[in-house]
Amino acid sequence: MSKPLSGAQKRKKKQELEEKICRIPKITGFLLPTSGSSAQPSACGSSKEHASTCSQEEIPPQSVSEYGSEVNTVDSSDQPMSLETTPVPMEVEKPSFHNVEIQDATAEAVDIPPKSMEKSGFLTDIGLWPNSSTLEMREYWSKNGNSSVRKPLEKLRNEGFPKSFKDGRCCTADMFLRNCPNGDKVERKWLCYSNNTGRIYCFDCKLFSSSTNAFSSDGFSDWKHASERISSHEQSQHHIRAVIDTAKFSKLEGRIDYKMQQQIEELTTYGQNLVKRLLSVIVFLAERGLAFRGDDQTIGSPHNGNYLGILELLSEYDAFLAQHIQTKANKGKGCTSYLSANVCEELIQITGDKILEVVISHIKMAKYYSVSVDSAEDSSHTDQLTVIIRYLEENRPVERFVTFLPSTGHKGEEMADALLAFLNSVGLTIQECRGQSYDNASNMSGHYKGMQARILNMNKYAKYIPCFGHSLNLVGKDAANSCSEAVRFFNFVQALYTFFSGSTRRYKKLKDQLDMRGLSVSIPKKLSDTRWSCRADACQALVHGYDNIMDILFEFATDIEEKSECRNTAKGLFYQISKLETGIFAEFWNTVLQRFNSSSKTLQSVQLNLNAAVGVLKSLKDFINEQRTKFDAFEEAGKRLTDTEEYIVEHRRLQRRNVRQQPLDYGHSEEAQLTPKEAFYAKAFLPCVDKLLMCLEHRLGAYSEVCDLFGFLINFPAMDSESINIAAEKLSAFYKHDLGTTFGDELIQFQSFISLFLDEKPDDCSIEQFMYNTINDKDVRYTFPNTEIALKIYLTLMISNSSGERSFSKMKLIKNLQRTTMSQSRLTKLSIMSAESDILRVLDFSNITKTFAAQKARRLIV
Structure with a gap:
């Protein structure tokens, strides 16, 4: 009894059997192509060569299996071609289709290779091509020629061949010329030189030859025998067959899959016209942050969403789109209509990737850049980290949104790692970063464990600049909390908003009162701790409508038909608004906050630079310093608002210190008793002004x-x-x-x-x-x-993260409470299309439509 085979022996036996089966040609390999092609290889005027090339109809293309694996092998030696040829079967394999790579918007509209362009078979250096060609390679290079692979002869002479030196010899430009019997010199356009390998290759044999020789595999570099070997190769059987195959493959009529290719071309043209219309709708919705889908995907349904709804609207004025919808829509599975949500998502992804590609290419051209990140919670309670990059484009600084990074953590190390990972993924190096700007949170600005410290450890030139806008907000916040009077004033302003906005009747009554008197002022505004423009608007609305608000409050406080809660609230607000102190603070804070608001808007400008931003803060500091001496002016303005000249005197028991009498002590002097005006000036007005000055000085020191x-x-x-x-x-x-x-x-x-x-x-x-x-x-x-x-x-240098705040506005518009299940990729792509709509509007979609339609057309055929 024989010993059973081991596992390794069984695998080896199985592999040998599979290889034997692969060597058996299929029956389709014995079908001959139509003989309508008349393509001729490049040669000089030799009659002998003309006779050999004219017999191309007797030489069918080489066999192709599995995108280029050889079925029949010709002798590897470069022998002159004989007129007796052996038919070689051709096998047509199903093409492989992938997502396409989109070229730059400024590129010419040429045939675009598939996503495998990233692979070596589509590089412009022939030395980096694989030894076995694929069907995609043959289709692309046969149709587009070798102009991008082969350098002009004059350029080769000027650049030389420095990498080809071997044994004291090198490649020369004369090798690319063939001497004809009549003395003419004809350029060998099939011969290509590789700068990476320093060798020469045959363009046609690299694509179609099934033989194994230096010109079709690893490259030729035997410069001592170059003249004989090149001459022998261009007269060899497999070279001329490869030249003929290249010519035939470039023409549909000369291919066995002519009908299929013709149908693909027709469907591609049809698809291009349709995809143009789809992209127009996608661009329209994306740049405005509008929703795409509805409750269903049925054409004719009023609940099919904005995307299909706009397509239906366009079809009423577009005969092509109307015909497509009529014949393809609502057919169910098995009928490709291009109107599905999947196709829409693919186009969104492609367009978003293209915009990011354009931005990254511009950053690389500019070389230096600065970065800003900020975090916020979206509607699905996911923490989103926005990434903004500032660089020079057309000699002017621009700030571009590039991505949202989800759930990266709140520690400085975690955010720094997330940022570095993204930069590496798009081909940017942190060593070219020259600035970083974040808010003043400790996890961002910390000197030891903050994000800026970790970036500085890797690149000391990435100077950290605290966000000017955020710093100014912190100055205002600290000043508003500097004394109890300031706190009470802003609480009063917030209470006014709550009182009038809590009832539509009260709100309408105040609005009608303001309109009746012809006052172009708004009603009291809600306060915000992060947006101090809201406080500026609130104080401005209070000052401009002060007497009207006072009258309405008095009316509600004395109206016996109102509920007691409403009357009591109105009474308390009326008492507060009637105080002289409230009028003084209303004028003071309105004056200060209007300057804060204007300065904040200036600091949010992308075109603002560091010195100008520092100048804005210094000028604001000088302005605040001048207000110290203007208390009397604010007092007079407050008296006009409140129509009173008396301060509210708080009747409290005068507190005295118990002092033990000492020998020879003649007693302590009594504590100075301040008048109500002096008390308000010393305990409310000056603390606010001094706090503003001190905080501005502190923030300026950071720069x-x-x-x-x-x-x-x-x-x-x-x-x-x-x-x-x-x-x-x-x-x-x-x-x-x-x-x-x-x-x-x-x-x-x-x-x-x-x-x-x-x-x-x-x-x-x-x-x-x-x-x-x-x-x-x-x-x-x-x-x-x-x-x-x-x-x-x-x-x-980036001085503000205002662009990051603007990206959060886009995020809240796109991923709102009705779209909380949106995927992260879709959120990022739609956000970049909306935030960078200026790039979106100038993108050349011709390449996108052509490649995408060709991809879908091939899927229909196969």
Whole structure:
């Protein structure tokens, strides 16, 4: 009894059997193609070659199995071709279809390879191609030719062949020319050189030859025998067959799958026209943050959502779309209509990916960038981390939303790791980051464990700049809580809003009162701890409608038909609004908060730079400091609002300290008794003003380190040479990997240069932006390279995370309470389409429609 086979032996036997089966040709391999093709290979005027190429109808294409695995193998030696040829069967395999890669919006409308373009078979260096070609490769390169693979002869002569040196010899440009008997020289267009391998290849044999030789596999580099081997190869049987196959494959009529390809072309054209219309609707809905789906996906249903509803509306004026909907809609499974939610989602994903691809390509072109992240909770109670990147585009700073990162955690390390992982996934390196801006939360701004500290540990040039807008909000918040009088005032303003908004009748009565008197003011506003513009609006509404609000409160407080709760609330609010102290604070806070509001809006501008932002805070500090001496003016304004000149005197028992009498002690002087006016000034007004000044000074100190490096730029045209050298030395010492040692001398020369164009500076352009624009507009980047780099880094610095807050507004619009089950990928794609709608509107969708329609058309055929 024989010993049973082991597991390894069984696997080996099974593999041998499978290989034997694979070598057996299929019956379709013996079918001959139609003989209507007349494509001819490239050759010189030799009659012998003409005779051989004219017999192409007798030479069917090589066999193709499994996208390029050989069925019959020709002798690997390069022998001249004989006129006797053996038919080689051709096997047509089903093509593989994947998602497509979308090219840049500025690229020409050419045939786009499939997603496998990312693979080596579609690279423009032939040396990186695989040894076995696929059907997709053959289709693409046969149709588009080798112009992108093969460099012009003149360019080859100029660049040379440095990587081809071997044994003292190298490739030469003369190898790409063939000497004809009549003395003419014909360029060998089939011969391609690889810069990566330093070898030469045959374009046609690489795609279609089934033989194994240097020209069709690893490349030829035997330069000693190059002349003979190249000449022998171009006359070999398998080379001429490969040339013919390339010509035949480029024409549908010469292929066995002619009818299928013709049908694919027709369906592709039809699909393109349809996808254009679908994309138009998707762009319309996405940039406005509107919902797509409804309760069903039935054409004709009033509950099918915005997407299908708009398509139905368009079909009333579009005959093509109307015909498609009539013949394809509501057919159920098995009928491809392009109107399903799946196709819509695919187009959303493709478009969102394309926008991100455009943004990332622009960031890489700009090189330097700054980053800002912030977190907020969405409607499904998922913490979303938004990522904003600032860079220079067309010589101006822009801030782009790139993604939402879900549930990354609230620790600085966790958020930093999530950010780094995303940057790596899109091909950005943290070493090119030159700035980071977050809010003042400890997990973001912490000096040891904060996110900014962890980024600085990896890249010391990523300077942290606290968000100017958030810092200004914290200044106002601290000042509003600086004394009990300020707290009571804002509680009163909030109580006013609650009283009038709690009843539609009270709300309407106040509104009618304001309208009747022709006052273009709004009613009291709700307060917010994060948006101080709300407090500015609330104080403004109170001041402008003060007497009307007072009259309405008195009316409600004395109306016996009102409920006791309403009367008591109105009475308490009327008492509060009648106080002189309330009138004074209303005027004071309205004046201060209007300046806060204007400054905050300025700080949210993307075009604002560091020096200008610091200047805004310093000017606000000077303005607040001037208000210390204006108490009498605020008092007079308060008297006009409240129509009273008396302070409310609080009757409390005068507290005295118990002091033990000491020898020779003649007694302590009595504590100074302040009048009501002096008490309000010392215990309410001054604490608010001083708190504002102290907080502004503290926040300005956080920017001193960065301003110490770049602050000189704002006064650069008026600086002396010594000051310029000191500033340049300090800046180049920090950015030693970006700026050269001659930066100081370069800046002195640049000062003379820029002074010639200062009269051309627009009023709405900062001096730093103007200098950078002038360098690029006058094309002097190579004269002042260090200056250009320094200005680029400076303009790239992010000073606010306001763009992140705007992305949260988009998120709440897109993922609202009715769309809480939205996937993370869909949320990100729709958000980037809405936030970056300026890119969305200029995208070239011709490539998207062509590749997507071709993909769907092939699926229909197969």
